[in-house]
Each structure stands twice: as C-alpha cells, then as structure tokens.
Amino acid sequence: MANRYFTVIKGFLLELGFDIRHEEAAANVLVVNKLDQGIRHLVLSCGEPLLILEQHLLDLPGPSCEVYQQLLQKNRDIIHGAFVLDESGRKVIFRDTLQLEHLDRPELEAVFNSLALLLSEFSDELIAFSKA
Structure with a gap:
C-alpha cells in the first residue's frame, strides 16, 4: 500500500515543480530540491500510515x-x-508528519510553503545559530 502513496506523492512533487534528486522506490524515499524556496535535500519517507518530511537545516x-x-x-x-x-x-532539522490516507496536494503544498516561509523569515537567526 505504501508504494501507491509513493507514486501519488511523487506525482504531487512533479506537479509542484520539485527537482527529484534521489528516488528509492523500494524504501519509499524521495529526496527533493526547490532551490528558489530554499528547500534543499528535503527527505520524504512514505511509511504507512505517515509521510515524514525532514530537511537538515x-x-x-x-x-x-x-x-x-x-x-x-x-x-x-x-x-x-x-x-x-x-x-x-x-x-537542527525541520520535520513534519502527515497522514497518508487522506493527503492531498494542497495539504502537502502547505508544508512546503511553511518551510519556505520559515527559511526566508528566520534565515538570519539560523545562520547566527550555526556560528554561535
């Protein structure tokens, strides 16, 4: 069943213009970039019943x-x-988890928008943390 979700999630990512950098269908893992939003090496793992998203910051x-x-x-x-x-x-990692069963594209897109907004608004502080 997780493989079906993997295909759906991959389709959403392509529709949203993500660059799929790595794909491991057997493990249901995708690594994506959307550099114009600051999203780099975001890992998506489709482990039923959850989609786990993580980006090392x-x-x-x-x-x-x-x-x-x-x-x-x-x-x-x-x-x-x-x-x-x-x-x-x-x-420091950004992490979110979503239920796969009823996941739709707008809900997934909301996570990406939240991450992009966080990175744009909080980037100076994150850089300062890395140097503290």
Missing part, C-alpha cells in the same frame, strides 16, 4: 540553552512542521 557548534529556547519559541509560529534536534543535539 544546520549544525550547531555546541549545546546552547539560549539557541534551544529560541528554536522552541519559533516553533510556536511555524504553521506546519517544527524544528527538531537529532540524537546528538547538534543537528
């Missing part, structure tokens, strides 16, 4: 309660998705 030089606090506060403003940290606490 930056590496932090070290743990920082101040940076973590600012990221958590910014999460409140993000329409879709959230900032998360990997296991090391140093990689």
